[in-house]
Amino acid sequence: MNKETIKKEFSGILLGVIAFFYIGSLLFYYPGDAGHLSELRWFEFFGRQAMEVVGDLKNPFGIFGARLSDLLICNFLGYVSIIPGLAIAYWGWSMARLKSLKPPLFFTIYTVFMALVLATMFGLSTAPFGDLMAGTVGRMLAAFLSTVIGFTGAWILLIALGVGASLIAVRLLGEQIRHLASSVGGAVNAFRARYAKRPDERRGDRSVAASNPRKKRRASQSRASDAPLSAEVPEPVYDDGELIMPSSPSSMHYVQSEPEPVNGSEQDDEPEITIREAVHEKEADLDKRRLKVRTRDQVPYRFPSIDLLQRTRDEDEYVDQSLLDESKNKLLEKLRIYKIEVLRISATVGPRVTLFELELAPDVKVSKITSLENDLAMAMAARGIRIIAPIPGKNAVGVEIPHGKPKTVWMRSVLQVEKFKNTRLTLPVVLGRTIANEVYIDDLAAMPHLLIAGATGAGKSVGINVMLTSLLYSCSPDKIKLVLIDPKRVELFHYQSLKKHFLVKFQGLDEQIITEPAKAVYALRSVVKEMELRYMRLEQAGVRNIADFNRKIPDEALPYLVVVIDELADLMITAGKEVEEPITRLAQLARAVGIHLIVATQRPSVDIITGIIKANFPARIAFQVASKVDSRTILDGSGADQLLGNGDMLYQPATQPKPERIQCPYISSAEVEAITSFIGSQDGLKQPYELPKPDVNEKISSFSPGGAGDRGARDAMFEDAANLVVMHQQGSVSLLQRRLKLGFSRAARIMDQLEAAAIVGAADGSKPREVLIDNRDSLELLLRNIDEE
CATH class of the missing domain: 3.40.50.300 (P-loop containing nucleotide triphosphate hydrolases)
Known part of the structure; x- marks a missing residue:
């Protein structure tokens, strides 16, 4: 090995160490380290004061690592600065393997270019972590592009540049990438092949090889097939009672036996449950929209801040597989009793209920499962089971079952989403979250009216507050x-x-x-x-x-x-x-x-x-x-x-x-x-x-300010007359005259007072007046309200 080779390999290893130090320093960036570093001058790395500062740093790569991460993340490209570190590692790998240095050069240009593109994208985004990902350079480029070509144009340009650069890089570096992938894949396969054997077999291999190297080949051949060997014995042949071909061990030969088929009844034929992934709404900061506007009469108005709503901790989205399997088994067991075959089953876990979607066999009638609502509720030991038969748009029946870990949906979590921030609805009202965890928003202008019903304490008033709050945040x-x-x-x-x-x-x-x-x-x-x-x-x-x-x-x-x-x-x-x-x-x-x-x-x-x-x-x-x-x-x-x-x-x-x-x-x-x-x-x-004020000719005499409905103007026989007309469901002056023994003038005056109190309708010629109150309970409530007024 010549000196040039040793020099290149050493340089490659050194670059690998530098890449590890570079990437590790950025990954362990801690914002609080900047305060400790401010006590030192930029060139001070030694001395007692430096030793004390090192003890307070969170970055495990020391003063230099903390300074490097603070410089690059805060003042350069943010966390995207990690990407050029991959190019340094590629340089080291190529030099250590004595490869051509042309691909690392192309890769370095590509990583620097993509780092700038990604940092600018994060600078354009409104994500809460956007500043840390973009850095100063990313935010500056984002501001420049959004000013020159607009927000939408900037996104289009950056996406086009990123896709184009990636396609060029794949074309130029494709061979290197395939070679690297094949090398890594081969190493992984060799590792898996070596350790896929049972421990006792590996020990046997080692003992055979140690005792007699020649037996190593035989041992490997004996394991060429995992199927067991069984003896095939020839049947004996008899002639006039004499044994011609005896059945002896020497006549046996061994064949490879096929594995016995497993009895179908022993297999688990229950369908596996598929858990549908919940919808992950993209979060958005409502306070980063246009909050200040001017009304038509030039009065400044500011929309309420999202910080006025309670900030809650994020709920754990962990799904307990064991509880789902238990509920599935109980459900299928009960359906099996009634001979309802289920082909496939999937589950969607919502805030308070789990929706099981059951695909039934073709010969099962839908009406057969809808009649089992109470039986399923008893089997599951749960309240509130609801059957959807069928689910609209799907070849399945839905069974909604409450789960044991209900989650509270908070108002802030449904407003702090991209869907609400960028909605184009005229009057958007947030209704809540579906079983799939999707924020449900509808347009009141398209409904166009909404009727709400529910028992006391079920949530009607809170629902109205939610809708009004949605309108206040959007209009x-x-x-x-x-x-x-x-x-x-x-x-x-x-x-x-x-x-x-x-x-x-x-x-x-x-x-x-x-x-x-x-x-x-x-x-x-x-x-x-x-x-x-x-x-x-x-x-x-x-x-x-x-x-x-x-x-x-x-x-x-x-x-x-x-x-x-x-x-x-x-x-x-x-x-x-x-x-x-x-x-x-x-x-x-x-x-x-x-x-x-x-x-x-x-x-x-x-x-x-x-x-x-x-x-x-x-x-x-x-x-x-x-x-x-x-x-x-x-x-x-x-x-x-x-x-x-x-x-x-x-x-x-x-x-x-x-x-x-x-x-x-x-x-x-x-x-x-x-x-x-x-x-x-x-x-x-x-x-x-x-x-505007209503028309005077409408029947509003008793329901307008100063109307004739006050207690002081009523006749003493008013309540008796009211009970009488409600009991008979007929209002006429002659009825009051006969039953209450009143004169015509007084009876007519009481009838006018009954009309003013909306107990009877207006006069219609000689016909009896219509009675507007159906029963005595309603009349008592009306009279009580009039007395309170």
């Missing part, structure tokens, strides 16, 4: 206005802080969040009047909907109006048809002019969710309800009675045949208060949005 005060009706008085009071920005004003009413049933009717009729005026404006502009109007006349753009009713049952009991009529008109006509309803109730019965209301609300959400009857009322099918509560819901969009199971995110009252207080602390709009 400015110029885009939407809110009409909030809260008969329970305690659910929506936090939004009072939005009165200068998002809440509308009513002519004649001081309140902007309506809590009294009488004023709720007045507010709804004001919205109906607004709808009619908007249609007139659309007709004059010659357009069909609010989007076309706002594009055609941007200076007179109309805001979208979102009407939220937190408890419909209380309004229907106290006001009956006076509430149903405006809600029905709005549901039928208001979509085109940008008015949308969100109506919630905890009593999904047919007298609350009437057929007219239900027909005009194609999009519905069902939280947990008490019975299958309630589930059919809201969803036209069962399933809501099997939900788990605490935000577990079924969402039925207008475009799908079956509902989607979603876990609604949780947002606390403190978070809602923080968001509304932040918005309320800003300067309010100069001109609040005011709704």
